Amino acid sequence: MPAGAPLDASPREVPLSAVLLEALADADRAPVRLGDLLDRTADRGFGLLLLVLGLPMLIPFLPPGSSTIVGPIYAACAVQMLRGAPRPWMPRRFRDWVLSPAATRALRERGVPIVRLVERLSRPRGLWVSERVAMRVAGVMVLLMGVVLLSPLPLLNTLPALAVMLIGVGLLNRDAVFMVAGLLAGATALALVGLSVGLIVTLLLRLRSLP
Secondary structure (H helix, E strand, O other): OOOOOOOOOOOOOOOOOHHHHHHHHHHHHHEEEEEHHHHHHHHHHHHHHHHHHHHHHHHHHHHHHHHHHHHHHHHOOOOHHHHOOOOOOHHHHHOOOOOHHHHHHHHHHHHHHHHHHHHHHHHEEOOOOOOOOOOHHHHHHHHHHHHHHHOOOOOOOOHHHHHHHHHHHHHHOOEEEHHHHHHHHHHHHHHHHHHHHHHHHHHHHHHHOOO
């Protein structure tokens, strides 16, 4: 693809918020699997997938320990982006993950409004790099955010999810503002991890030095 071609060039006639509402409408009749959501967005590229995958951790409706599931999903997406895969793919283990009734309700009531807000704010704004470079940069940061979610440090779920969502919007619409915001959010999360680890190490060393 030429360097100036749009990232995630795909049909956008149907807004993502409408796609999500249609997928979640079936929740009253049958459980909604993660694979169901992925199938509805996979043909529209990694940008939409990252946006969808950012919602579960951004909205605090998942039970404790869910980051150990979402983190590997981020990592799996990132590896595919770094390898230059044309469209996202997920192993069956992740695809079979069933969203609870509380999760689907939270997505309908809080997740969809967030997506609608993003749809109003984002537009193409000078992402002056090729698809190859943008995907690699985004892939590195998404991979790091997946690692952060797997760390045992508390209160570090929302910021990585926000970073992933913003990066997804930036890729989808070639929106430099959202892309840079996502990278900054990711860098902030990494800085907080480094600071937390440094404080823990310092505390342990001081405790060790006590008589």
